[in-house]
Amino acid sequence: MNSADIQIGTCFDLTVERPALGGDVIGTAPDGRIVFLRGAAPGDVVSAKVTAVKKKFLRAEVLQVTPGPDRSEPFCSSFGECGGCPWQSIPQETQRHAIDNTISRSILRLAQPDVEVAPTWFDDRSDWRSTTRLRWNGAQVGYFASGSHRLVDIEICPILAPPLPRMLSTVRRELIGVDGQGTVRLTAEHGEDSGTVSIELESVESYQDTSKALRRLVLEPEVHGATLRCLGRPTVSMGEPTNRLGSEQVPHPATAFVQAHQTGSRALVIDVMDHLKGARHVLELYAGSGNFTFALAGRDVRVTAVEVDKAAIGRMKREASSRKLEHLVTPVSAPAHKAPPGEYDSVLLDPPRAGAKEALPMIHRTGANRIVYVSCDPATLARDLRWLVENGWGIAYVRAYDLFPHSGHAEAVAVCRR
Template sequence: MKRPAPKHRPSPRSSEPRTAPRTAPRTAEVIIAEVGARGDGIAAFEGTKVFVPLTVPGDRVRVAVKDAANAKGEGLRSDLLEILEPGPGRAAPPCAHFGACGGCTVQHMEDAAYAAWKVGLVQGALARVGLGDAPMEPLSRTPPGARRRARFAALKRGRRVWFGFNERLSHRLADLTECPVLLSRLFALAEPLRGLLLSVLPDGGGCDVIATDLEGGIDLVLVGPRSLDRAARERLVVFGEDCGVARISWQADDRGTPEPIAHRRPVAVSFDGLPVTPPPGAFLQASAEGEAALVAAVLANVGEPKRVADLFAGLGTFAVPLARRAAVHAVEGDAPALAALNKAAGALRLTTERRDLFENPLTAKELARFDAVVFDPPRAGAAAQAQALAGSKVPRVVAVSCNPATFARDARTLADGGYMLSRVYPVDQFLWSAHVEVVGVFSRP
């Protein structure tokens, strides 16, 4: 059966490639030299480089060379046609969907090579800003079956619902029968959700489903059915009962606010033993293991401060454990997340502030009252805040990041302001993807 190419909000999927090839593909034989930051193999080709998905260093492969890999014309994209001679670091992918599903990019790498590649992503980003000598801790690992949060996509065509993740570089859906990355109880909802969405979605319609494993049960947010009539709402309630889902919310589009539809049981996530009730769809570190590694790195390196600022604090992943040791000021842009943290904080020495830290970072004067600052921005990084920190006298800064490139940019800013990057912790909580988290420890000599 042909995969569908639907058009719907908020994630329209079509069978069109993202960029139309400028010329017809031609075949070539190349040898992979390294794996790049997005997980594609890289080979030299006619004075430039060609990116080849699903390859490892040493692979001799036949490829269909396509168009420029990016707007700057740095290299060419290609499709892998045939592995003529495999390189030494290959492994059998554990998932039947690997290659088609865009959720994972590197299941075909032998484990030691995979771990070295992840550390190399952090090292390479730091080297590009002249900080490649920073001492690097070993990679913290997250096992398969541990991811507690996922955003699935779903699409209904006739009597069938496709449910899974987008295919690689495509808006088409990979209809998943397994996912070794996710907690099994999270993926166990895929089949029941297909049944539910068959009755809730219109033909040709789609939605996204954000699923989070919380204390109390699974929390679901349906993003995208434009409207939900009374019968559909009732079906969601029955689904919650039948499948033991703790909370179900609905959000008409990406910019909307989730509306609770069924709330069967209290939900919480505990930070250092303190239960916080996340608003539907709130940010949470992707795995308990990843979160533990990040928190351990922060606590081990924050020193013994009296007053700490936790910037981009979210629900309090770092603020709560820090507040057991010091007075903490948690700053965050998302009002519902901050309200949840405030409500849970009780007797903790914790103050909170809602603030846009891109537009209005804490100034050097405001920072002067803190002995330590922790910051954990989204992928875009914290350019403005790093600039303000660079002009401050805060003795210790611990930066957490999910993007080595913006982490390195902000690290350079701090280094130019006189900070020394004394330790780097790479943390792998997005197993088999090209993502890696970083914790960097900065102090004034």
Template sequence: MTSIVTIARLGAQADGIADAPGGQIFVPFTLPGERVNVAVSGKKADIVALLDPSPLRVTPPCRHFGDCGGCSIQHLEQQAYRDWKRQNLIDALRARGIEIEVDALVECPPHSRRRAALTARKTEKGLLLGFNAALSHRIVDLEECPVMLPSIVEQLDMLRGLGLLVAQTKEPFRMAVTQSASGLDVATDDSGALEGPARQAAVEYCIANGIARLSVDGEIIVEPKKPVIMIDGVAVIPPPGAFLQAVENAEHVMAKLVVEHLRKAKRVADLFSGIGTFALRLARQSEVHAAEGDAPALAALDRGFRYGDGLKRVTIEKRDLFRRPLTYKELDLKFDGLVFDPPRAGAEDQARQIARSTVQRVAAVSCNPITLARDLSILIEGGYVLKRVVPVDQFLWSSHLETVALLEKPKKRR
């Protein structure tokens, strides 16, 4: 069924929202004020014809936009885009009763993403390599990408050649590509067991093409050069497929905010520490205890600390903070500063323990405004005062947003 609708507003997921007699209709790739002929299916609709375009509509910088599911909002004028993204965070906070003047959006430039999780599939015509189309398993074979570093985009054909050698299945598989200081670090999952001549061919291909490391399902196949990530002058070698902040510039901005906020803390807890993005920087000024459930990531952090210069003591603890958060008693006993950077699900149980603690300064880092708002509301209810909220746009042209929130708990008068 087709109908003509007017887009009333832009939703948090970047869909245009039209108010219809039967309820809201979500129309991807539309903007407020636009009249659109759409084909409606339930609450979703696809554009048949754009009748009256918005004056804020711009030409997307990528030929794949609208098909590739990697970006959802390249068609909005830049200032309006910045305002929309910041407003999403404001709305998430307000939904939890949190009113604060949110900082202006910290922008990240195009062509700056150093890590990409691509999907690949071997076909009779070659290797498809790219991102899935929105709400689909169909792979959009990339020819360009204005988000990723040019050093990755320029090697897509080389990566296709590697994928053909690695793929031991015709099913789709994941290929994570990271630009390290020593070359590309490539990790595949679900590409099939790599053995015999195929394994040797992949090894030779990596060496010939300057790939720093190739891993398959967590096993290092070849590592001609250690894939080094520099964290404030400390060389860290992440395990295969390790979490890494997507944009190096965004990482610097977030780390500077955290380090400055915790500058007076003598002993800091870094929860969900990963490979040491914050811990190794904080160790320039404080003793740090890093807790993380991923043992290989912790081991990488520990090696970086042991070979780093001028760092105060860093201790590590393998701990599932979802099942066994650090208790308020543990926090009170040892720490006067804390940073936590959980996955998208947030850290509700850990936040409840922090809220009961006397840790004076807390920095919360999150890639999900909804769960961040929930966790902040818990901390505020526990007596913390929210001092600053900074949105960082390291997920360019998508609905995702990184945020740093800084809190303090006033000391109780005796």
């Protein structure tokens, strides 16, 4: 079969070779092009049907799998349908090896072969996820199917940490039948039997009915607080809509960013603190509710913490005041690239997947001689490190964190010095 014979809908067999970060696995088409697929493991022989044709690669769906010798049995009954956890059939050791390899290769590409790449951090707990974002359409609550906006109804999600499975059942009972749609976020309070629900409603017409459902939800013992947001309507909060999370027990509003892997989040904080030893004034960008901020301030380090989410900054201000740390913590409600100037010796940043491209020139202009970069996307991390290397920075340390097992995604910490 040559390239001209391969079109959308063409079928062929191939052997899966390796995982690709992002959740795919990779094989080779009969014409030599790379093929990206989902739902199979290295060593599996699959019948594949082409779904996208590009000059250098193809995408295909798996029609049938002849299992290879190294395949894991998927643990979830929605595997193959639901878009979450596409690496379930890949043994966790192979998953970590793929993360290690990708991170090391992208650093080597930056011509810094002498960088210390520490082994990937991992934890074997299977119900690791302490926060989850579901989709609700009035008739179903679930996750999107892979690469589509088709909703897969989810009653049980085995990776959810307690009490999220119970919260999911309660939310399903109260929301299915209410004629609305949006996203529903569930977050577990660390070490407690309850958590928060946050709904982003997309249909103004169902605002009243959804508020009523929320009122019923907070009467349940496993829901200690809830927030409803809807464009054009006032935000409603009920009960105690925050969770105390992370190593510093920082209050996170139900609507704000929270690390999904709480054990991993604590390991990350320790690693970051270690690499900021000796710092006196840190510019912290993408600070969230203060997961790193209060760990630094607790070590007597001044922190200027920049974050766009106003609810997160509001809680951070109150927390700084109640911990009597206002002399050390300066919360700033602004986009990262508009951080205030200051006498910083170090910069800590933890951007979303899009990375920190916009903020890099500002970071470079500060007098800081050390950058600690926490990333949830190795591709944008590599892009941003390249910019830093081209502008005179050296990479001193890199470590990947397997914070999203079975998803094909990974967190990483990189340390740069001027």
